[in-house]
Amino acid sequence: EPEVTQTPSHQVTQMGQEVILRCVPISNHLYFYWYRQILGQKVEFLVSFYNNEISEKSEIFDDQFSVERPDGSNFTLKIRSTKLEDSAMYFCASSEEDRVLHGYTFGSGTRLTVV
Amino acid sequence: GNSVTQMEGPVTLSEEAFLTINCTYTATGYPSLFWYVQYPGEGLQLLLKATKADDKGSNKGFEATYRKETTSFHLEKGSVQVSDSAVYFCALIRQAGTALIFGKGTTLSVSS
Numbered sequence: 001e002p003e004v005t006q007t008p009s010h011q012v013t014q015m016g017q018e019v020i021l022r023c024v025p026i027s028n029h030l031y032f033y034w035y036r037q038i039l040g041q042k043v044e045f046l047v048s049f050y051n052n053e054i055s056e057k058s059e060i061f062d063d064q065f066s067v068e069r070p071d072g073s074n075f076t077l078k079i080r081s082t083k084l085e086d087s088a089m090y091f092c093a094s095s096e097e098d099r100v101l102h103g104y105t106f107g108s109g110t111r112l113t114v115v
Numbered sequence: 116g117n118s119v120t121q122m123e124g125p126v127t128l129s130e131e132a133f134l135t136i137n138c139t140y141t142a143t144g145y146p147s148l149f150w151y152v153q154y155p156g157e158g159l160q161l162l163l164k165a166t167k168a169d170d171k172g173s174n175k176g177f178e179a180t181y182r183k184e185t186t187s188f189h190l191e192k193g194s195v196q197v198s199d200s201a202v203y204f205c206a207l208i209r210q211a212g213t214a215l216i217f218g219k220g221t222t223l224s225v226s227s
Contacts, residue, residue, distance in 0.1 A: 004158070031213060033213075033214075033215075035215075035217075041219065042217050042218060042219040042220065043159070043204060043206075043215075043217040043220070044217070045214040045215060045216065045217075048213040048214060050213070055213055056212065056213045056214055058214070091158060091159065093159075093215075099208070099213065100147045100164070100166055100208060101166075103149070103161040103164065104159075104161065104215060106151075106158040106159040106160070107158050108156070108157055108158040109158055
């Protein structure tokens, strides 16, 4: 069964450093997403991406965040200057055009720890 | 705004017990509703969905019915197994939206 692959599974970074979280969505999917889950809290939507541009973003997704699909297979989330409160599990997801009918496929997540 | 409220966990049951996890939502228009499950160390997996009022989603013995009059989508299973131990998330997509909006998740622990 096709999978969404995320790397690394765990990343530790110092406050103020830039991090890039990587995802390989399912190859025939058209929509790509990032979500995060702070420990013990709800899964929060960050951004959706379609046709090489952001289609929707939440208030969490401020100027510190950016997304990119650099080469037609990878989908990345960059945090420019990490803060302690960015520590969370970050999930990538992808979906076909009809995301309601076919649903979203999530990766296993990257646990980001900012120290 | 759009939001999902789930019952607080953890829920602790014995094997073969009946399960209900309550979920209510607030949304404009006619959202689509989902239950996702997260097993330890894994990502989120779609468990079931319903796209309009009175639809019943079902999968692996789990069921949930889209109730517009009570804005609810409660998850039920008649007889739980140890392997059902996981975190369960209720979620919605608003009409014409792309974002899945999740509840806080409910941890289910089933013992033999």
